[in-house]
Amino acid sequence: MRASQFLIATLKESPSDAVVKSHQLMLRAGMIRKLASGLYTWLPLGLRTLRKVEAIIREEMDEAGALEVLMPIVQPSELWEESGRWFEYGGELMRIKDRHNRDFCMGPTAEEVITDLARNELSSYKQLPKNFYQIQTKFRDETRPRFGIMRSREFLMKDAYSFHANADSLNDTYQRMHKAYNKIFTRLGLDFRPVNADSGSIGGALSHEFHVLASSGEDDIAFSDTSDYAANVEMAEAIAPNFERPAATDTLTCVDTPDQNSIEDVSQFLGVNSNQILKTILVEGELSEKEQKDGVTAPLVALVLRGDHELNELKAEKIDGIAAPLVLASEERIIKLLGCKPGFVGPKDLPIDVLVDRSAAVVANFVCGSNEDDKHLTGANWQRDITFLHVEDLRNVVEGDASPDGEGRLNIKRGIEVGHIFQIGDKYSKALKATVLDENGKAKVMHMGCYGIGVSRVVAAAIEQNFDDRGIIWPKALAPFQISIVQIDANKSEEVIERSEALYQALKDLNVEVFLDDRDKKTSPGVKFADAELMGFPHRVVMSSRGLKNGIVEYKGREDEKGDAVELPCDDILSFVKNKLDL
RNA sequence: CGGAACAUAGCGCAGCCUGGUAGCGCAUCUGCUUUGGGAGCAGAGGGUCGGGGGUUCGAAUCCCUCUGUUCCGACCA
Incomplete structure (x- = not known):
């Protein structure tokens, strides 16, 4: 290509509304231009890179036995009503009407369309498994598009859907896709981690997210420094400390701590490290549907964590007896129950259930609230001074925690989600009655897997990992x-x-x-x-x-x-x- | 959806507080000169100051309203 014939659209200064590096550099290098919020035109330079990402994905998907198709962006509402998502999906689904006033949407994904195809075209178990993919524009009417191409409303996505006669077959293809994804992101020259995204609880469908590590990412990823364990911070288990609680040596004392109602305040005021202070958070308990209808007030539950740890709301919600979504107790209720303000709540002699975090349970001679305004307890010890029954995993993991798989310590870095694979089972095939005949001539609902890669997002993520003060430093596989x-x-x-x-x-x-x-x-x-x-x-x-x-x-x-x-x-x-x- | 800010030439910005001729840098066009790290000189073009309404003799500037954009958070994955 000759520069004299190309569109060189470089900018000396970066537009003021670009805040992350990839967005700034894509604008400055002349790869993209904004049309409206979350909508971008790909200029000749940017398109060359986008096509390279596509090509690599296409090669590896083909290699992994997937079949390329191309489905419409505009999809009829009937299919979405059949799956139930026409009502469930919410504002992100861009709904439109044609000239006959029929409802359609701009596809944010294509489970409905592909399942419709599969139920029409697949009729025998002998045809399975099949894995279809497409590289097609998707539209999601994001509440807050941002970071340029990274979270835009219209974007290019590779989406694949596999169909199976049984769970084993699904598992095979899932593992195959996992390998293919590793190969794709390796070929793209990215520093990435496959992240375990399943719930960890029994019955959670198998799922992995593929994250590119970059400081501008929107997710916190915890990963082991020696094994390949990686998980979303909210998902990562904080395992129990491998030591016994030290012996109680200090005397329980009630000290004045006027107006010291945060961990930081108390830590400074008493000169005690925040990991020797326990905080007690009161949340609402769980009610049955009937109790909710009857207007019963939910009981409160106390959660006790180390002062330097953060409550993980997802983990708390999953515990029996705690309301999901999590509701913090109001100040009025705390005052009514204990006669003190939230900053002085402690676990001693509480008239409600007390759940103690695993790490908090092995602290001795700690500081905690006294349930009396402007006073804290020091030298407090479990069982000697305060009893509890339940130990739970309540907190977010922090850097340096032991890896849940028992190997190494956890690092925490920001990640950009560029890929997601999951086993969706029969959710769509059941709703759309996508069946094949089995060996016995009986109709069986197919099992499904679903595998996505944010193609345009990969371009931005690659830049986030490869730039200096002079501009982009393309990995060879992506250079225009x-x-x-x-x-x-x-x-x-x-x-x-x-x-x-x-x-x-x-x-x-x-x-x-x-x-x-x-x-x-x-x-x-x-x-x-x-x-x-x-x-x-x-x-x-x-x-x-x-x-x-x-x-x-x-x-x-x-x-x-x-x-x-x-x-x-x-x-x-x-x-x-x-x-x-x-x- | 909650909170905040911004909107002036293609891009980056000043002017607004305290109302009175719309400006700067880069980019663009013309001419001459120049060629190893975003050249110099001389000249030129480009604006209904986001839209609408109001106050005023007079509004980019003050007030109301709408729209757009961005940031923080929630949501989403």
């Missing part, structure tokens, strides 16, 4: 062009033109994606260098009259430092570059 040839002094040196054109042609003949910066003399060398670096081409060759006079051309890799360019005899450049490109 592999190499740029920069002409300098072309207007006064025939040799610059001849040499650069010759190299350009030679590389093109080798099917190398080469970018020749042949912009005229109004474009200064600095501009050409800056653009090539911003757009992130992995390799750069500079041809100038100055260098050619001495028979020299210059090569520099995008990852190299500014001063690291190497000078080469100009006759050697082709073989040098071929070597760099692994040709």
Whole structure:
């Protein structure tokens, strides 16, 4: 490609509404332009990268035995009513009407359509398993689109759906997809983790999210430093400490702590580390449907955690006897029950159920609330001073916790979800009556698996992991062009033109994606260098009259430092570059 | 959906408080000069100051309203 014929849409300054690096750089490099909130046009440069992601995904899906299809973006409401999601899905489902006033939606996903296809086309167990995929635009009317292409309303997604005669077959394909995803993200050059996304409880359908590690991610991922365990922070189990509670040595004392009603306050006021302070959080208990109808007031339940730990609401909700969704007790109820403000609640002699976090249960000689305003207890000890019955996992894991699989310690990093695979079982096939005949000629509902990759999001995620102050540094697999040839002094040196054109042609003949910066003399060398670096081409060759006079051309890799360019005899450049490109 | 902010040339911004000629940098166009890190000089074009309404002799500026955009949170995965 010649720069003179391409659309170079680079920006010196980044638009003020872009806050994350990938968004800024995609705008600055001229990859995308915003049309409206959450809607973007892909410019020629950006589209080249998007197509590369697609191509890699397509190759690996084909390799893994999946069959490509292409389903409509616009889907009839009938199918969604059949699955029940026309009513369940909520505002994210963009509903539209045609000229006959019939209801349709812009597909946010395609379970309904593919299941409809499967029930019509598949009739025998002998045809199974089958795995269909498509790479198609999806539309989700996000409440808050943000970060450019990272969370947009219209986006490109690879979605695959597999159909099976039994759970074993589903499991096989699931494992196969898991492997294919690992291969895809490895080929894309990304630092990623497959994250266990199942509930951990019995009966939870198997599911993994694939996260690219990047500080701008929206999810916290906990992963072991020695094993391949990884989970969402909310999902990761905080295992019980492997030591016994130290002996009680201090005397239980009630001390004045006027107005010290947060852990931080108390910690400073008493000079005690927050991990020696226990906090007590009161939440509402669970009611049966009948009790709710009868207007019964829910009992309160006390949750006790170490001061430096955070309550995990998901874990709390799952415990029998605790309301889901979690409801914190109001200040009035606490005052009514205990006669003190929330900041001074403690576990001693509570008239309600007390659940103690695993880590809090092994603290000795701790500080806690006294259930009396402006007073705390110090030197408190379990069983000697305060009894409890239940120990539960109530907290979020923190960096350095033991990995739940027993190997290594947990690291916590932000992740961008780029892929998600899950076994959905018969939810859609049952609702849509997608059956095949089994060996006995009996209709059986098919089992289903579902596998997604955010294709456009992958592009943004790749940039989040690969940039410097000069711009994007593309992994080779994603670079829109592999190499740029920069002409300098072309207007006064025939040799610059001849040499650069010759190299350009030679590389093109080798099917190398080469970018020749042949912009005229109004474009200064600095501009050409800056653009090539911003757009992130992995390799750069500079041809100038100055260098050619001495028979020299210059090569520099995008990852190299500014001063690291190497000078080469100009006759050697082709073989040098071929070597760099692994040709 | 709750909270907050912003909207002035293609992009980045000033002007608004204290009402009175719409400005700066980059980009664009023309001419000359220049060519190894976002060139110089000279000139030019480009704005119903987001829309509507109000106050006023007079509104980018003050008030009301609508729309759009962004940020934080909730939701989603």
